[in-house]
Amino acid sequence: MRTFSLLAYGLCAGLAGGGPGFALDASRPQSGAAAVTIPVPGPSFKSERDAFRSGIRNYNSGDKAGAVRALEYAATKGHSPALWKLGRMYADGDGVAHDDLKAFEYFSRIADAHADDGPDSPNARFVSNAFVVLGGYFVDGIPNTYVKPNVARAREMFQYAASFYGDADAQYNLARLYLDGQGGAKDSRTAARWLNLAAEKGHAPSQALLGHLLVNGQGVPRQAARGLMWLTLARDAADPQKEGWIVEMHDKAFAQVSDNDRQVALIYLEQHMQR
CATH class of the missing domain: 1.25.40.10 (Tetratricopeptide repeat domain)
Structure with a gap:
């Protein structure tokens, strides 16, 4: 090595x-x-x-x-x-x-x-x-x-x-x-790549921030449904007492995206959980 x-x-x-x-x-x-x-x-x-x-x-x-x-x-x-x-x-x-x-x-x-x-x-x-x-x-x-x-x-x-x-x-x-x-x-794209690596490890803050970038198309191509998937995973793993910002970020994104995005996010979430 x-x-x-x-x-x-x-x-x-x-x-x-x-x-x-x-x-x-x-x-x-x-x-x-x-x-x-x-x-x-x-x-x-x-x-x-x-x-x-x-x-x-x-x-x-x-x-x-x-x-x-x-x-x-x-x-x-x-x-x-x-x-x-x-x-x-x-x-x-x-x-x-x-x-x-x-x-x-x-x-x-x-x-x-x-x-x-x-x-x-x-x-x-x-x-x-x-x-x-x-x-x-x-x-x-x-x-x-x-x-x-x-x-x-x-x-x-x-x-x-x-x-x-x-x-x-x-x-x-x-x-x-x-x-x-x-x-x-x-460099938002490089940031997103690092966040994705950490998000795949189950790191809730990275999942939340990556989701936020994808939902809003901030420095990366907009993928609202996939972003909401990451935010949902982050919300479920977050400690509301210490990481309330994650819950707030999820709730804001959930209200922001379309019904179709929410439905697709559920499909992505099920696929992710089966991996």
């Missing part, structure tokens, strides 16, 4: 300076920059896997402090799932104080160490998601830190995860940038 090297993007320059690796921000200070400080916990573990399992057990039982201690031990050994879990905890303020910079640096360590891991590797889902999260941070930057907005870099992050790992979240985020012309040229 051919490795999709980040060298193609000109990004390999070392995360923390000097050595080979994934340079997440060329403007990052080489000294004095904030860094993830990982204390070595008191309890001993047989291995980083043992520490990770202990951390997850503690997390699931509600002992978030114990989880962090165990996960930090595993993270010192470069254990990707532990790095990812800590990144998520700091990004969400889950059992720890919310800290986007710490989250960014945990995810950065995964991307730096495992950028060339193949899509079938044990760490693939953690690596892929790390690129997606890092891309999100580069869209807006992290206020009062060295992580500045860099939408072109965000597009590269999403592009890598979308193409090499086939990550549906990355494909959706990349499509949004193409639709808005952020970080590069505006």
Whole structure:
């Protein structure tokens, strides 16, 4: 399998300076920059896997402090799932104080160490998601830190995860940038292709946005019935509390299209469900 090297993007320059690796921000200070400080916990573990399992057990039982201690031990050994879990905890303020910079640096360590891991590797889902999260941070930057907005870099992050790992979240985020012309040229057709790839994986936001484009003929040939099919699939899969916009988009399209389009959409939907 051919490795999709980040060298193609000109990004390999070392995360923390000097050595080979994934340079997440060329403007990052080489000294004095904030860094993830990982204390070595008191309890001993047989291995980083043992520490990770202990951390997850503690997390699931509600002992978030114990989880962090165990996960930090595993993270010192470069254990990707532990790095990812800590990144998520700091990004969400889950059992720890919310800290986007710490989250960014945990995810950065995964991307730096495992950028060339193949899509079938044990760490693939953690690596892929790390690129997606890092891309999100580069869209807006992290206020009062060295992580500045860099939408072109965000597009590269999403592009890598979308193409090499086939990550549906990355494909959706990349499509949004193409639709808005952020970080590069505006290209609705390319956006639609990425949305279609993610939609076929059952990614509800991609199904909804693709459906919206097709119903309205926005940058692509109008296919109202097929668009309504995608919107119906998205509505059925969406969480109304978190993704109310999908329900609203579906209802608006349903009222907009003709009766014939609605009937054809049902046929498309039945065919899709039988695949």
